[in-house]
Amino acid sequence: MGWFFKRKKAEDKANTAQPRESFFSTHRESGDPSAVSTALSRVMQDIRASLPRAVASDGTNDSYDDDGNLVSPHVSAGGTVSDSLFLWYANNNFIGHTMCAIIAQHWLVFKACDMPGRDAIRNGYTVQSEDSEELPPEAVKMLTRYDKKFNINEKLRNFITFGRVFGIRVALFKVQSTDPKYYENPFNPDGVTPGSYKGITQIDPMWCVPELDADSVSNPASLHFYEPIYWLINGKRYHRSHLIIYIPHPVASILKPSYQYGGVSVPQKIMERVYAAERTANEAPALALSKRTTVYKTDMAKFMANEDKATQNLAKWIQYRDNYGVKLADKEEDDISQFDTALADFDALIMTQYQIVAGVAEVPVTRLMGTQPKGFNSNGDYEENTYHETLESIQTHDMTPLLERHHLLVMRSYVAPKLGIEPVETSVNWNTLESLTLKENAEVNEINSRTDLNLANVGSIDQYDSRDRLIRDKDSGYSNLAPAEPPDDSGLNGEGNANGETGSKNAPPTAPDITR
Secondary structure: OHHHHHHHHHHHHHHOOOOOOOOOOOOOOOOOHHHHHHHHHHHHHHHHHHOOEOOOOOOOOOOOHHHHEOOOOOOOOOOOOOHHHHHHHHOOOOOOHHHHHHHOOOHHHHHHHHHHHHHHOOOOEEEEEOOOOOOOHHHHHHHHHHHHHOOHHHHHHHHHHHHHHHOOEEEEEEEOOOOOOOOOOOOOHHHOOOOOEEEEEEEOHHHEEEEOOHHHHHOOOOOOOOOOOEEEEOOEEEEHHHEEEEOOOOOOHHHOOOOOOOOOOHHHHHHHHHHHHHHHHHHHHHHHHHOEEEEEEOOHHHHHHOHHHHHHHHHHHHOOOOOOOOOOOOOOOOEEEEEEOOOOOHHHHHHHHHHHHHHHHOOOHHHHOOOOOOOOOOOOHHHHHHHHHHHHHHHHHHHHHHHHHHHHHHHHHHHHHHHOOOOOOEEEEEOOOOOOOHHHHHHHHHHHHHHHHHHHHOOOOOHHHHHHHHHHOOOOOOOOOOOOOOOOOHHHOOOOOOOOOOOOOOOOOOOOOOOO
């Protein structure tokens, strides 16, 4: 009877249908409807249990803190800030100066740090006396010559560039003094002797140690609360008045110790956005190579029955799937569909990510990327005007103090002793940031000439005033003219000139008497 049971068992195995599956199945098919219904009910219960429950009107929309509540009492007294929201902002803390330098190696990050400094000094500046006292032309020439000798333009650029890289930049003015306490005492201009000024050195923040006194630490009413009174550099103490410190993005006093008394760096502000922009840009070539998807519909039961052979056949078929090959399929059993991923406006999506980077870095994307903006329906004019305002702020608040201290030391160390004059306090006048084309400059000169003509007709100015304006304007085309001296008629005042006329040369002509 053994053969009967063996045959019966073989027949039962043959009659058992193999459940059909596909690569997209999430669970095995079951013949028991109640089992499927139970599984689906369990899944729906889990989904409902995981949904956030609003226990108050305030809170975040995507937080699952405190067992699904939208608010958390752990981080705020009123419980209106969730743990995940708080931790997301807390993660944007100081990343360290070494990490700032590492991130700044990226081409886009360094360009965002370096470009404002370069653009701010592009058109240069002029030096003038701070008060009504006239600055001798020889002194101006000497100041210009020493600016080149000390490479002041490079110092200004590095001052802004690495200040943005680290969040702080310390500039030290090297003065050789016979007083051993020169740098520990507050800065005194009278302590600068002839030939003692040697230039500017800039120190990265990792080599500087801040030192505070008791009043700056414990007295919030102090004028210099949480501001270092000394900086320890290479074991030597420097009073803060000898340094010019640039902090582009300061932080609140409570955070200054964690930032080593610096500020937020540009790499820290834009590192996440740069990563997102670069990853989005890297998707473009990947999408170009994989935008065409082919779906091969076949009998998965037969496919899985001899998976090795089926995979081998599929690999051979893949060789013909490009546009230059021929796709072969069984028209009775196989079904092939092809789908293309649309790449329209993907370039605008990429550029929009870079525009966000430019916005955080306060640099127009037209300058940062050298392309027209996309995605925001902008032509870049407003961004350029805003950028000029940012550059003017950098010039006024950050570069000018460095330049004026440099000129003060040059004046007392070189200019005044060589010319035999008293030191003159100077100020910096920055040239306009606008770069006019030849046509635009010609239009400006034409408008200025009409203005001079109108003012001369009413007697406000004469031809000598107009000539002086042309000489002072380097874009007028006549700046190389020699100043013309007006005729000396001081001895004729009140007595009349050769024609019997009286009055000064600037007096308006007398209206004719029409009553006679």
